[in-house]
Amino acid sequence: MSISRGGRPIQTAMLIAISAATGAGVFALLGRGSSKPVAQLSRAQASELPRQEVPTQRADYRWAASLDQRLQALETAQQQKPAAPVTDPGPAPEPVEPPSAVEIEAQHTERIRAHQAEALDPAWSRTTTTVLAADFKHNSGTHFNAKSVDCRSTTCAVTLEWPSRDQALAEWRRALMQPTRANCGRAIVVPERPSTVTGPIDVTLLMDCSSWVKAGSPVLPEEELPVLAP
């Protein structure tokens, strides 16, 4: 392309416009071409799709016989084929990196420490501890026992004891969803321990009541506390 000096501004603008249009076109084609559904193809493009082969009436018998032969050959080959060894590839990789069990347990332990270090609000602590201790007695059909409840100023730690780790593994979801008259978030982790260790296990259910405290800590009337079926 030759550009004379006298027409430079117009030619430069033309150059920019052409290049913008070219770039836009290239990106649009690259970005969308591959995922375009068949329904959106033009008639010309659609005509390029492979057509299903349909036999003519004259060739019907020959065509059906050849299909039958191919089917029989496939069936025979399949029967003679030795069974492939079954190998478990394991779970496919997932895009989000989950925290490990060790990390989760460490986070939980850290939150228990933070709870223990929290300043004490004596009045709130007394009321909330009493409420939660009573509510965790509504645990019919389970094997856990609320050994202790410790509330500070916005958090509580409820120590639940199960007769064995297996029973804790079977019932921790139920403990997590325990209805209480204090509307608090809660978190639980059943700690790892060597399989050689048996006997009772203590599990800490942490309760974060910060939203409830901000709302003035309204305790649900006792008659409205859900009573669960065993």
Next chain:
Amino acid sequence: MDSKVKMRLLLSVSMIAGVFVSAAPSQAYESRQAYSACIQDWGSTYSFFSGGNDLPANTLILSCPITDITSLTHPSMTAVNFHYDDNNPTYSVTAFRCVFYYNSAGGTCGDTANSGGSTTGTGGFYVPNTPASFATQWNNGAHFATLGVYLPPKTSGGVRSAVKGYYMAN
């Protein structure tokens, strides 16, 4: 104009225009689930019928799964609404978000929202992503999300309180 300058100008403008044209607008996704996605999560006898609690005196705990798909993962949800029929004049229908940890025997649940103890009728409410300690775990897409629900007992006249369904959107 120098040919190198022209070439650079052409390439730059092409790239910029291309990026503007190909940039996809952000998309909104939503999902709705009927009561039948929920399961009874506790109790020795099966009592969850047609979305309702058939027990005359006890509350049911339900688990209503939140299905993560690429276009609507649970951390991306800004709306989680729960819809109910509350026919019990004493107890409320209550719901809360939970996640079960990917790698551990454990999980966490958030603050509850409810239909109101003394009120009855059909309605819906937003299920909060609070407190902050819960939101931290909810926002990790690896964990498995669900809604916990307390469904109150049926009335003396046999009318059940029920889950209608739930709605999620980003």
